[in-house]
Amino acid sequence: MALLTDRTAVITGAAQGIGLAIAELFVAEGARVVIGDVNAEAAEKAAEGLGGGAVARGVRCDVTKASDVDALLAAADEAFSPVDVFVNNAGITRDATMRTMTEDEFDQVISVHLKGTWNGTRKAAAIMRERKSGAIVNLSSLSGKVGMVGQTNYSAAKAGIVGLTKAAAKEMAHHGVRVNAIQPGLIRTAMTEAMPQKAWDQKMAEIPMRRAGEVSEIASVALFLASDLSSYMTGTVLEVTGGRFM
Secondary structure, three states, X not given: OOOOOOOEEEEEOOOOHHHHHHHHHHXXXXXXXXXXXXXXXXHHHHHHHOOOOOOEEEEEOXXXXXXXXXXXXXXXXXXXXXXXXXXXXOOOOOOEOXXXXXXXXXXXXXHHHHHHHHHHHHHHHXXXXXXXXXXXXXXXXXXXXXXXXXXXXXXXXXXXXXXXXXXXXXXXXXXXXXXXXXXXXXXXXXXHHOOOHHHHHHHHOOOOOOOOEOHHHHHHHHHHHHOHHHOOOOXXXXXXXXXXXX
16 A cells, blocks of 8 residues: 555645655655646646646645635645645745845745745645644755855744744644654755855765755655654654754
8 A cells, every 4th residue: 555545735836846756756655646836837747747637736826825825725625635735845045145135035035935834834734624634744944953154034934934833733733633844954956956066065065974865855754744654743853964964
């Protein structure tokens, strides 16, 4: 029996990168997946790549808007069934030093990451509590643990996701809904591979395992938290970092 057979999973920001890797693994483990992404065309293309129709749908969703998240969850219900697993993965970066960062750059990152995760968590939890079951997985970051230069906005948002996860986990535990978080370290994606070589080398030097992580290695941890393998875990934060900043 696959780990997510007959379950409906909704994943935000899943048209590419870590979110898409999670969607691919969830489908392989028997889930029906709804990909939410601010880019509607990319979401639909990703869903088609997963098999389309019977197993995957793509829906445009701006996670900063509660109405969009409501529509995303309604689309999942209409296409498959009420949500069983919700993954808050959508995110952006607007890196700059605190001296040069604009107020808009700060607000954008806080809104997408922190408010977006709050919208996804509260909206999915409202459905799950009625069914007395469900798993929510939130994507934080190592930046939310140690803080990164040029990321006062991102580090603050990702630290906030940890606090949000723990508070929501306490609220929802007696309703049978689990809420956990993942803190990835340096993961090989198009975004990270675009960074200057000097910055890449500096980060690599901080990793005891001496390599970057792959998106599949985040997806497998998301699967663990989404499935019954972690049935007695809630409010936890799992670092997937190769040992960086222990």
